[in-house]
Amino acid sequence: MSSDTFSGLRTRGLTVRYGGVLAVDSVDLDVSGTGITGLIGPNGAGKTSLFNACAGLVRASEGTVELFGKDVTRQKTHKRARNGFGRTFQRVELFKTLTVRDNVEMGHEAAYVWRHPYSLLRALPSERRETRRVAEEVMELCQITDLADRVAGSLSTGEQRMVELARVLAGPARLLLLDEPSSGLTSLERGRFAEILLDATNALGRGVFVVEHDMDLVARICTNVYVLNFGKLIFAGSMKDALASETVQRSYLGESVPTVDEAASEGAVNA
Amino acid sequence: MTDYLPMFVSGIADGSVVAIAAMGLVLSYKASGIFNFAHGAIGAVAAGVFYQLYHLNGLPAWLALIITLVAVGLVFGFLMERVAYFVASASATMKVVSTIGIMISLSSLFNIRYGGITKEFPSFLPQETFTFLDVNIAYEQVIVIALGLALAIGMTIFFRTTLLGRGMRAIVDDPQLVGLIGLNPTTVRRWAWVIGVTFAAIAGVFIAPNIGLDGTTLTLLVVEGFGAAAIGRFSSLPLTYLGAVLIQIGVAVTGKYSADHPSWQSVPSALPFAVLFLVLLLSPKGWLVEVGASLQQRVTTIPNQSRKIGAAKLVPMVAFIIAVPYLFQDHMLAWTKGMVFVILMLSLSLLVRLSNQVSLCQMTFAAVGAAASYHLIDHGMPWSVALLGAGLVAIPIGAFVAIPAVRLSGVYLALATLSFGLFMQTFMFEMPFMFGDNPLPLITSRPSFAESDKAYFYMIPIVGALCYGLVRLIERGRLGQLLRSKADSPIALESLGVNIALLPLVAFCAAAFLAGIAGALLGPNIGVVSKGDFHTIPTSLLLVALLVLNGRERRIGSLGASLGAAIGLVVLPEYITSYDWLQGLNLLFGVLAVEAALASTRSSKTKAVPPGEPAPIETVPGSSDPVAATPVGGSHVQ
Numbered sequence: 082m083s084s085d086t087f088s089g090l091r092t093r094g095l096t097v098r099y100g101g102v103l104a105v106d107s108v109d110l111d112v113s114g115t116g117i118t119g120l121i122g123p124n125g126a127g128k129t130s131l132f133n134a135c136a137g138l139v140r141a142s143e144g145t146v147e148l149f150g151k152d153v154t155r156q157k158t159h160k161r162a163r164n165g166f167g168r169t170f171q172r173v174e175l176f177k178t179l180t181v182r183d184n185v186e187m188g189h190e191a192a193y194v195w196r197h198p199y200s201l202l203r204a205l206p207s208e209r210r211e212t213r214r215v216a217e218e219v220m221e222l223c224q225i226t227d228l229a230d231r232v233a234g235s236l237s238t239g240e241q242r243m244v245e246l247a248r249v250l251a252g253p254a255r256l257l258l259l260d261e262p263s264s265g266l267t268s269l270e271r272g273r274f275a276e277i278l279l280d281a282t283n284a285l286g287r288g289v290f291v292v293e294h295d296m297d298l299v300a301r302i303c304t305n306v307y308v309l310n311f312g313k314l315i316f317a318g319s320m321k322d323a324l325a326s327e328t329v330q331r332s333y334l335g336e337s338v339p340t341v342d343e344a345a346s347e348g349a350v351n352a
Numbered sequence: 353m354t355d356y357l358p359m360f361v362s363g364i365a366d367g368s369v370v371a372i373a374a375m376g377l378v379l380s381y382k383a384s385g386i387f388n389f390a391h392g393a394i395g396a397v398a399a400g401v402f403y404q405l406y407h408l409n410g411l412p413a414w415l416a417l418i419i420t421l422v423a424v425g426l427v428f429g430f431l432m433e434r435v436a437y438f439v440a441s442a443s444a445t446m447k448v449v450s451t452i453g454i455m456i457s458l459s460s461l462f463n464i465r466y467g468g469i470t471k472e473f474p475s476f477l478p479q480e481t482f483t484f485l486d487v488n489i490a491y492e493q494v495i496v497i498a499l500g501l502a503l504a505i506g507m508t509i510f511f512r513t514t515l516l517g518r519g520m521r522a523i524v525d526d527p528q529l530v531g532l533i534g535l536n537p538t539t540v541r542r543w544a545w546v547i548g549v550t551f552a553a554i555a556g557v558f559i560a561p562n563i564g565l566d567g568t569t570l571t572l573l574v575v576e577g578f579g580a581a582a583i584g585r586f587s588s589l590p591l592t593y594l595g596a597v598l599i600q601i602g603v604a605v606t607g608k609y610s611a612d613h614p615s616w617q618s619v620p621s622a623l624p625f626a627v628l629f630l631v632l633l634l635s636p637k638g639w640l641v642e643v644g645a646s647l648q649q650r651v652t653t654i655p656n657q658s659r660k661i662g663a664a665k666l667v668p669m670v671a672f673i674i675a676v677p678y679l680f681q682d683h684m685l686a687w688t689k690g691m692v693f694v695i696l697m698l699s700l701s702l703l704v705r706l707s708n709q710v711s712l713c714q715m716t717f718a719a720v721g722a723a724a725s726y727h728l729i730d731h732g733m734p735w736s737v738a739l740l741g742a743g744l745v746a747i748p749i750g751a752f753v754a755i756p757a758v759r760l761s762g763v764y765l766a767l768a769t770l771s772f773g774l775f776m777q778t779f780m781f782e783m784p785f786m787f788g789d790n791p792l793p794l795i796t797s798r799p800s801f802a803e804s805d806k807a808y809f810y811m812i813p814i815v816g817a818l819c820y821g822l823v824r825l826i827e828r829g830r831l832g833q834l835l836r837s838k839a840d841s842p843i844a845l846e847s848l849g850v851n852i853a854l855l856p857l858v859a860f861c862a863a864a865f866l867a868g869i870a871g872a873l874l875g876p877n878i879g880v881v882s883k884g885d886f887h888t889i890p891t892s893l894l895l896v897a898l899l900v901l902n903g904r905e906r907r908i909g910s911l912g913a914s915l916g917a918a919i920g921l922v923v924l925p926e927y928i929t930s931y932d933w934l935q936g937l938n939l940l941f942g943v944l945a946v947e948a949a950l951a952s953t954r955s956s957k958t959k960a961v962p963p964g965e966p967a968p969i970e971t972v973p974g975s976s977d978p979v980a981a982t983p984v985g986g987s988h989v990q
């Protein structure tokens with residue numbers, strides 16, 4: 082679409098319809114491939130639908146998606162992932178019957194699949210070594226090393242969210258789409274989560290685009306933020322401006338909940 | 353052309369009967385999310401009941417008909433509603449197995465009562481004919497056509513206008529909504545099943561005079577209705593009706609044509625299955641929506657990975673196999689066949705247990721292997737090369753069947769494999785490059801290094817061990833891990849950059865390879881091989897039923913499960929000489945398969961929330977509004 086290459090995610094006129102429901106209405110995004118960008122909006126605003134349209138899990142009715150300068154609008158989910166998208170889900174999508182280590186390793190190994198005909202049957206020794214190393218490193222970073230041999234389905238929600246994050250961090254994705262990663266977490270876990278996320282973006286150089294209801298958390302980690310309401314983008318800009326903006330206050334935080342603190346606690350209840 | 357006019361009339365008449373069955377099937381599927389593979393067997397049972405009342409007890413036809421329809425409709429309607437209710441949350445495989453189990457049970461009961469030989473079924477409708485446009489038309493045909501049309505129109509109106517009908521359409525996706533409009537969901541489901549089953553009964557009774565009282569043929573005829581249901585997207589009654597009529601016109605017309613063109617001989621019987629397979633093959637993504645899939649628990653109920661077999665298990669197993677020729681001298685061939693079936697079972701367990709896919713055409717792959725090895729040896733290939741060749745030839749066939757598997761899952765994949773198996777059986781088996789249209793079996797030979805019964809017996813477990821090695825390699829390797837991951841969460845795997853569409857294809861190729869090898873081993877055992885050894889119904893279906901039966905026991909693992917199933921399916925019947933007891937054994941398998949399917953939901957319910965852990969809290973967008981939360985086609989990705 083545009084000739085200048087943008088390092089990150091760029092959408093133009095992205096629209097998602099489910100039958101008659103207009104879930105995402107002509108949204109333009111320019112999400113940087115570095116740092117953390119937030120996406121906020123009330124329940125049913127279309128945040129998940131927007132993510133799914135970017136990642137290719139739902140088909141956009143209109144508009145284009147560009148990833149690190151490459152038009153991926155027509156690509157399937159797995160192709161987009163190979164072009165740099167990583168993803169966690171609002172409802173945790175773990176490989177529940179596998180161990181935590183297997184989950185995280187799969188995050189890394191996925192990139193090797195289909196590389197050579199033999200790749201389906203077994204891992205090459207070099208691939209195996211690299212996978213082990215990366216998985217250990219990431220589990221360390223996410224502080225789940227002690228859970229490594231547990232079956233993922235048996236963990237608490239908070240632990241599962243960490244495993245999901247570790248899995249996507251173990252892969253080569255350059256831009257992570259995280260859908261409400263802190264819902265179901267205790268406040269202690271939330272604090273830890275924020276640190277890990279900041280670490281990951283700084284140390285590993287990944288970009289993060291995060292849907293989050295917890296305004297405290299958003300204010301703490303995000304530099305820029307988009308606000309979605311009824312499928313429409315009603316604000317794009319820095320976090321500070323968002324908190325000051327009248328429109329954002331009115332539509333997202335609601336007339337009766339004017340302060341950031343209360344909005345944050347409401348988010349926690351929703352989660 | 354005028355020669356063909358009568359064919360159109362009889363096609364429409366047959367089509368009307370098949371349409372009635374197909375509409376009943378669609379109705380119960382829509383209302384319950386359970387695709388009833390036993391639909392045809394229920395039709396056959398109804399024909400049997402009517403035969404008893406009308407022919408044997410001498411009741412007037414109308415009375416016999418009413419009693420049959422009411423009794424069969426109520427008994428099976430209520431029964432199916434309960435079964436469907438309990439397996440609603442089971443895995444797709446278990447849903448399929450539950451009704452296949454019922455089908456096997458009913459067929460056995462039918463055979464116990466009426467024997468395996470076709471009995472003439474007295475016609476009960478007026479046989480007089482009249483001439484219209486130079487065509488002789490029987491009043492019987494007019495009655496059947498009118499009945500089909502009336503039921504099609506009546507049901508369509510019923511669905512559109514009545515409260516109960518509308519409730520039936522909505523019930524699966526939204527039981528609460530049905531509750532809101534003042535209907536009891538259980539009542540709605542029950543009546544949907546009663547109507548659906550009654551339709552099967554009507555079809556069974558009205559078609560029987562044409563083909564006689566024969567359980568298998570009656571069952572198959574209703575399976576022909578599956579193709580019509582597919583044309584109606586398993587949802588639209590008018591389209592289903594139209595599909596059935598068109599298919600049966602095709603059958604009648606090609607039947608007439610083939611009378612003068614012997615090469616077309618098998619086209620009529622293959623046509624309905626070809627249509628079903630093609631519709632499933634060509635349907636665009638999202639065109640067929642699996643009803644009730646959202647109710648499925650995302651817990652894998654079948655153990656995924658078999659345990660490593662330790663020496664503790666291996667030593668007795670090997671000792672037993674070595675002892676078999678000495679212990680069971682009189683039944684050596686049966687035990688050899690049993691060993692071959694272990695390989696077949698292994699191939700199936702690769703799909704069912706590892707890849708969570710169900711194949712109802714495993715015997716077809718075996719047939720391809722058997723035919724391939726025969727022809728390869730015939731062309732001068734060494735025996736062992738031909739054996740490998742048999743496996744390799746089956747691979748592209750597996751890949752072909754798996755094309756629907758790329759987009760379809762659950763019940764639609766089961767249907768695709770079933771229709772493929774039946775199509776191959778009715779059409780391809782007859783081809784000269786397979787078994788030929790000659791009824792004589794092919795003469796097969798054993799390898800020079802294993803001519804004796806004993807040597808040949810010992811050879812099979814050795815080949816089996818190699819096959820098992822391959823299965824283990826796949827299970828423990830990357831493919832196994834990918835398939836397990838995919839079973840747990842396809843969208844997560846996709847989002848990690850794996851092209852998940854091709855994984856089932858690879859699994860199918862591997863399974864077909866193993867089944868092809870098994871097929872090649874089957875013939876040389878008794879010296880001959882024929883198409884009758886590879887029937888989809890019931891053998892392929894029994895394979896699936898037995899596999900899940902054994903799979904219940906986690907400790908057994910894939911090898912133990914395969915061994916147990918093979919012994920049950922092949923060796924045990926060899927010791928039973930009475931026909932009734934043989935059918936009784938099948939009845940037992942059927943009942944146990946249903947039980948296994950029901951038990952799978954019980955065990956997964958307790959597993960879904962591990963003890964001591966709170967259930968994961970899930971937020972559903974717009975959950976306060978039940979209408980908005982209903983997915984409009986496709987999966988609901990969050």
Ligand SMILES: Nc1ncnc2c1ncn2[C@@H]1O[C@H](COP(=O)(O)OP(=O)(O)OP(=O)(O)O)[C@@H](O)[C@H]1O
Nearest residue numbers: 099104124125126127128129130973974980983984
């Ligand atoms: N598969 C679907 N079919 C039909 N409608 C859908 C589907 N998924 C979402 N919707 C609707 O689209 C709208 C946007 O939903 P979406 O899940 O994207 O919102 P969200 O901002 O992620 O909400 P939440 O904060 O609750 O997660 C909602 O009205 C929802 O009901």
Ligand SMILES: [Mg+2]
Nearest residue numbers: 128129171973
């Ligand atoms: Mg959401």
